[in-house]
Amino acid sequence: MELDEISNLPGHVVDQILSQLSIREAVRTSVLSSKWRYKWATLPNLVFDNECYSFSSLDQTVVKSKLVNIVDHVLLLHNGPIYKFKLSHRDLQGISDIDRWILHLSRHSIQEFILEIWKGQRYKMPSCLFSCQHLIHLELFNCLLKPPSTFKGFKSLKSLDLQHVTLGQAVFENLISSCPLLERLTLMNFDGFTYLNIEAPNLQFFDIGGVFNDISFENAFQLAVVSIGLYDKRQSHANSSNLLKFFVHLPHIRRLEIQSYFLKYLSIGFVPGKLPNPCFNLNYLSVRINFNDVDEVLTALCILRSSPNLQELEVLARPEEQAAVGTVINIKEDNNWSCHQLRLVKILGISGIKPELNFINLLLSTSPGLEKMTVKPATNNGGWELLKDLLRFRRASVQAEIIYMDP
Amino acid sequence: MSSVKKVTLKSSDGEIFEVEETVAMESQTIKGLIEDDCADNAIPLPNVTGHILSLVIQYCKEHTSSSDSNSSKSNEKLKAWDTQFINVDLNVLFDLIMAANYLNVKGLLDLTCQTVADMIKEKTPEQIRAMFNIVNDFTPEEEEEVRRENAWAFEISLKNNNVVDTFEVEESMAKELQTIKNMIEDNYTDSVIPLHNVTSDILELVIEDCKKHVEAAESESEPSYSLASKLIDDPLKA
Numbered sequence: 001m002e003l004d005e006i007s008n009l010p011g012h013v014v015d016q017i018l019s020q021l022s023i024r025e026a027v028r029t030s031v032l033s034s035k036w037r038y039k040w041a042t043l044p045n046l047v048f049d050n051e052c053y054s055f056s057s058l059d060q061t062v063v064k065s066k067l068v069n070i071v072d073h074v075l076l077l078h079n080g081p082i083y084k085f086k087l088s089h090r091d092l093q094g095i096s097d098i099d100r101w102i103l104h105l106s107r108h109s110i111q112e113f114i115l116e117i118w119k120g121q122r123y124k125m126p127s128c129l130f131s132c133q134h135l136i137h138l139e140l141f142n143c144l145l146k147p148p149s150t151f152k153g154f155k156s157l158k159s160l161d162l163q164h165v166t167l168g169q170a171v172f173e174n175l176i177s178s179c180p181l182l183e184r185l186t187l188m189n190f191d192g193f194t195y196l197n198i199e200a201p202n203l204q205f206f207d208i209g210g211v212f213n214d215i216s217f218e219n220a221f222q223l224a225v226v227s228i229g230l231y232d233k234r235q236s237h238a239n240s241s242n243l244l245k246f247f248v249h250l251p252h253i254r255r256l257e258i259q260s261y262f263l264k265y266l267s268i269g270f271v272p273g274k275l276p277n278p279c280f281n282l283n284y285l286s287v288r289i290n291f292n293d294v295d296e297v298l299t300a301l302c303i304l305r306s307s308p309n310l311q312e313l314e315v316l317a318r319p320e321e322q323a324a325v326g327t328v329i330n331i332k333e334d335n336n337w338s339c340h341q342l343r344l345v346k347i348l349g350i351s352g353i354k355p356e357l358n359f360i361n362l363l364l365s366t367s368p369g370l371e372k373m374t375v376k377p378a379t380n381n382g383g384w385e386l387l388k389d390l391l392r393f394r395r396a397s398v399q400a401e402i403i404y405m406d407p
Numbered sequence: 408m409s410s411v412k413k414v415t416l417k418s419s420d421g422e423i424f425e426v427e428e429t430v431a432m433e434s435q436t437i438k439g440l441i442e443d444d445c446a447d448n449a450i451p452l453p454n455v456t457g458h459i460l461s462l463v464i465q466y467c468k469e470h471t472s473s474s475d476s477n478s479s480k481s482n483e484k485l486k487a488w489d490t491q492f493i494n495v496d497l498n499v500l501f502d503l504i505m506a507a508n509y510l511n512v513k514g515l516l517d518l519t520c521q522t523v524a525d526m527i528k529e530k531t532p533e534q535i536r537a538m539f540n541i542v543n544d545f546t547p548e549e550e551e552e553v554r555r556e557n558a559w560a561f562e563i564s565l566k567n568n569n570v571v572d573t574f575e576v577e578e579s580m581a582k583e584l585q586t587i588k589n590m591i592e593d594n595y596t597d598s599v600i601p602l603h604n605v606t607s608d609i610l611e612l613v614i615e616d617c618k619k620h621v622e623a624a625e626s627e628s629e630p631s632y633s634l635a636s637k638l639i640d641d642p643l644k645a
Contacts, residue, residue, distance in 0.1 A: 002540040003498070004541050004542065005539070006541065007539075007541055009504065013504060013516075016516070017524050017527070020524030020525075024559075025527065027557050028561065030556070030557055031532050031545070031554060032532055032535060033542060037553060070559050
């Protein structure tokens with residue numbers, strides 16, 4: 001008679017095994033034997049997503065009532081703390097049942113809460129969410145946040161991910177500054193606030209994509225990984241130097257991505273040849289640039305000159321309206337500057353215009369350690385001309401490979 | 408050139424293993440002992456046999472050397488190695504789980520638990536019991552009670568070809584229909600079973616009929632066959 005080893009595994013090991021199954025399959029183990037009847041009920045992680053149940057009916061009301069039935073059922077039979085709860089079903093709209101589930105979770109020490117409303121309006125989060133003091137990770141998609149006046153912050157929150165959300169300016173600032181342990185912040189497609197004043201002393205990772213007027217890091221000196229995308233090209237001209245203001249509070253920055261129109265934002269105001277304090281830790285830079293805009297090119301060069309330890313560079317050309325026609329940017333060779341550590345370069349989406357070629361030429365001549373440069377134009381037009389020019393450029397690095405990729 | 412620091416591990420059956428310190432430290436348990444300075448002599452591991460310990464050490468060796476490089480290529484190779492490594496007998500798999508748990512080797516515990524989960528996925532309860540030697544100690548009434556308690560997880564949907572109508576049916580009822588019973592037992596546990604040859608009207612009748620059969624069986628009266636039910640068992644005719 002073979003041993004039944006699986007039924008005698010320690011509880012947390014069984015939890016780990018059952019966590020790898022959909023909630024439906026985990027619950028089905030209840031019928032295996034009397035020992036198994038409630039093994040699933042102590043699962044600390046509950047995930048209700050597209051896999052948990054395949055709805056055969058396309059009727060919205062049927063799907064909705066089935067989903068509500070399943071979540072109610074599982075929560076009622078569940079026994080013990082619930083550390084992680086994820087609700088993300090493609091047919092899920094903002095149903096008021098969510099409020100009472102969050103209330104239930106707030107009474108069971110919830111640590112990770114993920115809610116994704118795929119369809120419909122922004123779902124207004126109930127006030128009980130803001131009393132979940134054990135929250136470590138909060139992830140919301142298509143929600144509206146309006147905390148009660150008694151809200152004093154999430155004291156344990158380390159990671160916050162808000163996408164397609166609405167919250168007021170004061171609410172946003174209060175939220176960030178009242179979560180002292182916050183290490184990771186993701187904000188995508190938000191509305192209700194336009195000034196980003198980031199006060200988060202433990203913040204290390206910051207990823208943002210949206211429309212905003214102004215950004216400053218008042219108290220975020222630990223920031224190491226930053227990715228910023230400004231989706232709107234209209235700019236306000238309030239500051240004397242956006243570039244200086246941006247970098248003055250980022251001494252530890254290691255990885256930086258400048259996307260969409262953010263470089264344009266940085267080019268407003270005074271742009272020095274070099275930053276007063278070099279970014280010693282910056283080893284990866286990705287920047288989207290409009291090569292027709294002189295200011296943007298100068299801003300990008302300023303950043304490059306101020307990053308002595310840069311190893312990887314990615315440049316994405318933004319084929320903009322042909323603005324200042326005939327503007328030739330004379331990039332003087334600066335003998336004081338050399339990208340000693342630069343090994344990998346990717347240049348994508350270019351069209352072969354003069355500023356782009358000058359830029360590439362400059363990079364090649366100032367990077368003695370270059371190993372590989374990949375060039376990929378936007379279209380095939382002028383591909384041959386581009387190649388001929390590339391061939392001519394002098395290279396400071398003898399082992400540099402230049403790889404031309406077809407668009 | 409300085410020699411690489413080694414630690415000595417002793418299995419429950421007395422086998423001695425000399426392992427590089429960095430490899431041994433993949434085990435948080437051993438790491439703790441080393442850092443607490445308890446590792447001068449051989450570290451006894453009374454809960455792990457020599458055979459299993461050698462496997463764990465193999466795993467740790469492979470995963471220590473790969474922790475330096477971050478390229479996707481080595482990740483793929485590592486995954487392939489893991490798949491090959493974990494292709495073992497069931498009792499060895501469970502011994503590895505217990506060893507990974509006791510020695511606190513997170514990667515190995517994740518790998519072994521995922522493997523067991525993959526074995527459970529998409530199997531019927533009967534198949535799972537057979538695979539893991541689980542004895543079903545429920546009485547029929549108790550089993551019925553459990554299925555009722557978690558009805559949503561045991562429902563099977565029958566739908567006709569046009570995805571127009573679906574019928575939620577309790578599993579025991581669906582099994583009345585021989586064809587569907589076979590589909591269930593052949594692992595068709597995706598919760599929706601398409602029935603291409605049957606229109607909604609007929610399907611409705613059949614289900615009604617099955618309900619009566621199940622109820623009749625419970626009350627031990629003589630079941631009467633209907634035309635619709637015969638049709639289902641002969642898919643050509645429906």
